[in-house]
Amino acid sequence: MRDLDITTLRLFVSVCETGNIARAGQRANIVGSAISKRLAQLEDTVGTKLLTRKRRGVEPTAAGETLLEHARAMLATAGRVERDMAAYASGVKGQVRILATASVLAESLAEDIAAFLQAAPHRNIRVDMEERVSQEVVRGVKDGIASLGICWDAADFHGLHTRPYRGDRLAVVTGPDHPLARHEAVWFEDALEYEHVNMPAAGAVLRMLQTAASQSGKTLRHRVTVSNFDSAFRVVLAGLAISVAPVEVASPYALAHGLRVLPLKDPWSRRRFAVCMRDEKNLPAAARLLLDHLAAAGRDDALPA
Template identity: 65%
Template sequence: MRDFDLTTLRLFVSVCEAGNIARAGEKANIVGSAISKRLAQLEHQVGTPLLVRKRHGVVPTAAGQTLLEHARGMLDSAARIERDMQNYVAGGRGQVRILASVSAMTESLADDVAAFLRRPAHRAIRVDMEERVSPEIVRGVREGLASLGVCWDATDHSGLHARPYRRDTLCVIVPQGHPLAARRKLRFAETLDYEHVSLPVNSAVQLMLQRHAAQLGRTVNHRVIVTNFEAALRVVNAGLAISLVPREVAQGPAEALGLRLVPLAEPWAERRFIVCYRDPPALSPAAQLLVDHLASQAPP
């Protein structure tokens, strides 16, 4: 049997529901003779009469009633296919992979992505996130390992497009009773007399701290290296070292542990984050929607 033509099936359903070929033609803006020709071809295709002509219209035969049920199901499926494809075009479906720094992940990114996915129009979108240090984020986006990267804007992201995201502020965290705990603010040079607990030394912030220390003719003394801020706070709480961490991450946990946060009086203490990606035309509709959402969280 040949494939059924959806237009003909749609007209067949319309005729059955209207009970009249002329009225179905008016609804579809097609002359009745054209509909009659299509219905005759359909009856020839299935090999049995589908409609009984009455004085004031038509009614489906038993075979026509069976075909009517199937036709409605086929048309519903076709409509769902069309809606799903339109959702892909509009970004309502798809998968987006993000590489993000530990700061972005810990501070706000997870909450911002969750808010994005809670929107009814985005429920069919899947977002996968992986934590990386900033240089690896940029390299991963360049190499196509992820659609989007979220990192500090001081990272060399040449060759990529970027939009502003959120900001944070670095501060110095010390135990109560530490010589620096009574200070209202600190210069970075003053922290170099003490041992630090740091994130991986190849992370963007640690590379920056090493660079600024070198400009002062000093080095950062890394006593402990950890992979997350919670571990850094525990090391500080144990009195083993001090740390430079984002205030937005550390404030609540530090206060719970009785630690002291001292503002860092440096022009580079405020960090700006970006969402970076390859060519905009290469972004999927879902990825573009997510970029727009994250960029909307940037401060004015």
């Protein structure tokens, strides 16, 4: 198969999104006939029909849907390449992209990176951070989306290299009038007497809680499932359920809204994070410098009591 043309892929995505070649042409300031010619060449390149013509426009075939997914990913990568090269042109001497979980971002990652960038040798380095769940952190590093990923060290790293980083502690979050709220810290088994608001199954915290519940001979009772911690704390504030979350993630919200954050007494509630990468020896110079800085911060870090 011949090389795919980025401009043609961009037009293909636009046609799929608008469902109309003429409207896609207006978007790109290109006549519809020129787009039609490019799309025909694209179908010839991939060797299959990509679009079905309808009375009021077009829609992708099954093959077209697959190409659309790949095209969007390729265009996103191309966009990152353009931004990265523009950064170098404007004076940046190195760039590092990091994927990290919400728990890591709530800890000291921003402060650690700020300290790194403030050092004179690093002032021409740019660091981009993006939040993902643990599985997506690992997958993103493996796929080359980011040089470094940071998540819970119990994740399945699929052969990636790792270095220790900091840690956190899980806590039960309740309303101020909840029966558990009078305690300063609790065992997870006691929290299993109540309904929980949980994160999606892809999250490392939920998998850990399900394992702990099973080992205690009890069931983790789900009342609500949400997509992020902020939504979970809103559910707790409404009195619908309790939640388990990292202390550093829950504390700012709890302070603002009067919730109780009760650290878990269970030994497994103290977690360590790890920095992962595809191959430490082949990291770009800027990423290698940042890795060493984060690993040093991890060595100096003491888990919260």
